[in-house]
Amino acid sequence: MKKVDYPERGYFEINIDHIDNFIELIRPDKENLRQYLNYANKKLLFRGQENSEWELTPNLFRSIPHFIARKFDGLAFVEWTYLHSFVKACDLNGVQIPYDSMIFRNNFLNEFPNSCALAPAKWPLSEYYELLSFAQHYGISTQLLDWSYQPLVACYFAASNVVKNNNIEGDFSIWCMDIEKINLLNDFEKKNIEIIDVPKSLNQNISSQQGCFTLVRQDVTRDSKCTFCDEKKRIKEVTLVNDLVAKKEQHTMLLKINLPNKFASDVLNFCDAYSINATTIFRGVTGASQHVKDQINKNKFDDCLRSRN
Known part of the structure; x- marks a missing residue:
């Protein structure tokens, strides 16, 4: 195993062969x-990504090209409109949403908060956290970043996507963050990053996945520009978790583990031995059907791997 330090990137890396x-x-x-x-007490978060070259970029910052939002106040408004549309669709489908009440809808869903329009760094307000996490787990783009307290859940997501896309070449990665040191990333009177643990009764997938989220507060003004970088495929000006770690010179709290894609099937077998698979990560029929799909994808991946050896 080879360890490489990248303090300027905000993490260190272990390459495993x-x-x-x-x-x-x-x-x-x-x-x-x-x-x-x-670490002192095993307070760790884990995130799996199918491509070791990917950054720790929330989906919202990857899916907004420059012609939709050119400034941060516009970007915050776009995220709010996603939530607004999601709630309307849930109403049409009879789906209960978290934190729901007439007061919440009147105060937070009828119009974009004026305080956030004037100061987009305040977005999102904490009142939106439960709804944001609920929407995120059903495919809506937000600035939250998914993590798990269980390392094998992160392994499952990374490896299952590798076999799904039949990617034999390259590496996938598991990120590990020591959250005992999270306050070292915050200022005395300002939180730069938050770990969001929402109630799980209405979102059982979060419970099954032992999931939580990180939210990095963007140090922006109303007129701060949003430039979509085609090379990185994300908004260039946003601060990511590792950017914040680098800025605060705490790179030893964030570890990235890389493993060749050819071992993805072995990783899924290891996860399955500990009962970490689609049937336990996703509740109900969704988990059952995904488990079958994973098995089909895994068989195709193994066949492809054998044909190349």
């Missing part, structure tokens, strides 16, 4: 991560 070393490092008791993260 064998599945056995990966399993020893990422096992559920988290014990072997201690030698790298030097």
Whole structure:
């Protein structure tokens, strides 16, 4: 295993070339991560990504080209309109949403908050957190970033997407963050990052996935520009989690583990041995059907891998 420090990027990286070393490092008791993260109490978050070259970019910042939002007040308004449309669609479908009441709708859904229009750095208000997380888990783009307290959940999401897309070449990654040190990223009178743990009764997928979210507060004004970078495929001016970590010179709290894609099927087998698969991560029929799809994708991936060896 090769460790590489990237303080200017806000993390350090371990490149692993064998599945056995990966399993020893990422096992559920988290014990072997201690030698790298030097944590005190195993307060870790995990995120899996199918491409090791991807940044820690929330979907909203990846899906808004420049012609939709050129300034941050417009970007905040776009996210609010997504929520507004989502709630209207839930009403049409008879779906209960979190934090719902006439007072909430009158105060927060009838019109975009004036305070956020004047100062987009205040968006989103905490009153929107439950709705944002609910919408995010059903495919709506938000500036929240998904994490899990369970390392194998992160492994499942990364590896299952690798086999789904039949990507034999390249690496996937598991990000690990020591949240015991999260306050080192905040200022004395200002929170730059928040870990959002919402009530899980109306969103059972979050419960199954032991999930939570991070929200990085953007240091912007109403006239701050939004420039979509085609090379990075995201809005260039936003601050990501690792950007904030780099700024605060705390890169040892964020670890990125890379593993070749050819081991994705082995990772899924390891997760399944601990009962981490689509049937336990997604509730109901959705989980059952996804489990079948995962098995089909895995068989195709294994066949493709064998044909290349």
